[in-house]
Amino acid sequence: MYKILANTIFFGKDVHFLSECHSTNDIALNLVRQFQVGEGSIVICDNQTKGKGQRGNFWQSEAGQNLTFSLVLRPDFLDISEQFYLNMTVSNSLRRLLQDYVPQLEVKWPNDLIVPGYGKMGGILIENTFSGKEWEFAVVGIGLNINQLSFDSETAVSLKSITGSQFELEELFRLLITQLEQGYIQLKKGKLQEIKSEYLMNLHRRDSWSKYSANEEQFSGKIVGISAGGKLEIELKDGEIEVFDLKEISFL
Template sequence: MYKILANTIFLGKQVLFLPECHSTNDRALEMIRSGHAGDGTIVICGHQSAGKGQRGNTWEAEPGMNLTFSLVLKTGFLDVSEQFYLNMMVSNSIRKVLQDYLPDLQVKWPNDLVVPGKGKIGGILIENILSSSSWEYAVVGIGLNINQRRFGTSKATSLALITGGSYGLEELFKLLVSEIEQGVIALKKGKLQMVRESYLGHLYLRGKWAVFRAGENELEGKILGVTAEGMLQMELRGGVVRTFGLKEISFPEI
């Protein structure tokens, strides 16, 4: 299962499958530092016991039911200031693969995959290795709820729960990796504006008034977009435009 991929150029030419691990991102980072991972290496795990999410959250997943994997990418083709384009590209790629099953799938800033009214189906966590002058590697951690049907939180859902079907994990994995590789190639060709427009075109709550929480305060705002650095741009009631970082604002329930 999860063998070296034949339908890609560089992604998945080294695939490490682990029946169980704490975190595929941690394992991939260890492999980079020990010299055992190169551009395109993939670590995939049948059961991730301590998967990481944004804001220090853990990722809940039943063994053998979902997709949890990490991609190693050499990122010299992007400037350090362009890091968020990688987030946008990966989000776009996953949405493109899953949209045939989930036409309402959207990206919740910065990189959660959600179906409005149903819940969160997946997320992305990118961890970087930077030198004093450049961005050397990105480890792209991806967690997608595919066949799991029971969750400890009402915020989570899965492809199977929404559609009523069941899905082959390996086939979906191959489709996702192939699409992400095409996204990497687009970034290498400098198609940054195309990536940004696709991301903004499916950004959850963009252009809609909603109540958010910033610290102890509630505020009513309308998402306008994101800055080049990945900050969320929002218009508040009264016309003031503000930007927010990851830990500075919370979204309403999906």
């Protein structure tokens, strides 16, 4: 049972624990729409059966072995055009803590946590609600592979499979939420350049030539940055910079 956190300012003061659910993001979004939760509320599930990932994929998780939760935020201090800064903030916060155990951990654009040579350890899916041009709430869904050792996907990896250590989920959850709150406070203070610089510093494939696919064609490119709207900036062999959205490019 996950308890209300005592070591944070406003994150985790309202924790909804479910032994099983289909998606913590769906549960959190419903609570938001019913005005039953506020900023900092968390929905966490021991056995998430249909967790959502990027591109409409599902996030597979074995019961009782991982951390799958959603955090409700109200980042209305940001302009809608700046919403990718929230993605970067969350990615940075998770990486900061987990790199203590896996120093080689990187962020794969837009917001996956991967260990080069091993695979994907975690993912983030942020779903927003708006009222006209005003940002109301953001539901930050997080899935982290912690103690699971067997996966259907060959590209998945866990903290335990890399380190060989068993982790106490509730303690790790407490540390993660503390780190997430610190990152969010940094965002509220307007430290946008610092957030982006940290994200780029730990971005997978940055400044290295790699293979990609777009418009049913393969090409070589080098990630050089992220646009103001969160799109991926890739330098081509001829020196031209092209910009790609999430559904427009695949990593090979």
